[in-house]
Amino acid sequence: MKIPEKLLQSYINRRIEELDQIESALHNKEYDLLFKIGHQLKGNGAMYGFPEISSFGELVETGATQHDINAIQLQFSSYRNFITKLSN
Amino acid sequence: MNKKILMIEDDVELSNLVKASLELSGLAVETCSSMGAAIGKINSEGFSLILVDLNLPDGKGMDLLEQALTNEKNRHTPMIIMSANSDLSSKVDAFSFGAEDYITKPFHLLELRARVERRLAKQTEMDQLQAGPITLELHSQSIRLSGLKSPITLTPREFKILHLLAKNPKQTFSREMILDKIWGKDIHVTTRTVDAHICYLRKKLDRYCHVIRSSAGEGYRFQA
Numbered sequence: 001m002k003i004p005e006k007l008l009q010s011y012i013n014r015r016i017e018e019l020d021q022i023e024s025a026l027h028n029k030e031y032d033l034l035f036k037i038g039h040q041l042k043g044n045g046a047m048y049g050f051p052e053i054s055s056f057g058e059l060v061e062t063g064a065t066q067h068d069i070n071a072i073q074l075q076f077s078s079y080r081n082f083i084t085k086l087s088n
Numbered sequence: 089m090n091k092k093i094l095m096i097e098d099d100v101e102l103s104n105l106v107k108a109s110l111e112l113s114g115l116a117v118e119t120c121s122s123m124g125a126a127i128g129k130i131n132s133e134g135f136s137l138i139l140v141d142l143n144l145p146d147g148k149g150m151d152l153l154e155q156a157l158t159n160e161k162n163r164h165t166p167m168i169i170m171s172a173n174s175d176l177s178s179k180v181d182a183f184s185f186g187a188e189d190y191i192t193k194p195f196h197l198l199e200l201r202a203r204v205e206r207r208l209a210k211q212t213e214m215d216q217l218q219a220g221p222i223t224l225e226l227h228s229q230s231i232r233l234s235g236l237k238s239p240i241t242l243t244p245r246e247f248k249i250l251h252l253l254a255k256n257p258k259q260t261f262s263r264e265m266i267l268d269k270i271w272g273k274d275i276h277v278t279t280r281t282v283d284a285h286i287c288y289l290r291k292k293l294d295r296y297c298h299v300i301r302s303s304a305g306e307g308y309r310f311q312a
Contacts, residue, residue, distance in 0.1 A: 001108075001109050001112060001197050001198070003105065004108060007101070007104055007105055007108065010101065010104075011101045014101060039143065039172050040099045040102070040172075042172045042193070042194070043099060043102060043171075043172035043193030043194055044099055044101055044102040044105075044193070044194065045194060046194035047102060047105055047193070047194045047195070047196075047197065048101070048105065051194075054194050061172075
């Protein structure tokens with residue numbers, strides 16, 4: 001099935017909005033929130049045609065479980081770039 | 089009739105995508121994003137299939153499985169778990185709680201559709217008994233007669249009698265056997281009650297009333 005344009009655009013917009021939320025959660029070490037975000041990204045990214053988002057989600061989920069903020073931060077800027085490019 | 093599916097998923101974007109995909113197959117999909125809302129729906133409506141996420145904001149999908157399985161309207165409804173948890177214990181737990189299937193996110197939409205369609209087809213097979221020109225629908229306890237669109241509602245006992253006879257075609261059941269199987273040993277009713285129910289049943293079977301045959305002095309049998 002070709003993903004309807006409206007759903008795809010809404011998905012990308014939500015990911016853009018979420019960037020600040022992730023950054024803030026990293027700064028405040030909000031592990032539960034990071035776990036939730038990571039878990040959902042892991043599940044929905046590849047379904048919208050973006051396996052990169054699922055991979056990042058898995059990394060966030062694991063990092064949150066292990067309380068390893070550094071591991072997430074190391075990948076966050078390249079994830080931000082990826083999402084920003086999607087929106088252009 | 090459209091099959092109606094309930095999907096309980098708190099990831100709204102994923103839920104929208106799955107809903108759009110299943111609706112392309114002609115299925116009606118209702119969604120809710122919390123366990124509380126889902127319980128309300130499960131208690132008030134019957135669904136052909138339920139898709140459940142394991143991690144809900146107000147509870148665990150497993151608890152929802154238990155709720156549905158003890159609910160009269162949905163205890164025979166197949167449930168498929170959709171989860172990003174790919175570990176063995178989550179899968180084993182889901183099956184032990186009564187899930188029919190488990191699909192790990194991310195999944196391909198075509199794969200989910202195939203799994204859903206197969207479950208629904210199997211459910212239909214299990215839910216129906218075809219006996220000559222009569223289709224018995226076990227879930228709704230109604231029957232459909234060949235050539236007629238509308239289902240015919242039977243009383244629970246009429247349905248049980250017809251089901252007993254139809255699933256054992258050509259076997260003659262004495263009135264006492266029917267009393268014993270349908271009413272049970274502890275209820276004191278006479279064999280005339282069986283005759284009365286057969287009479288009502290035949291009326292409802294209309295032009296197919298002949299499928300319930302009487303064997304003089306022996307009882308009744310189904311023969312299409």
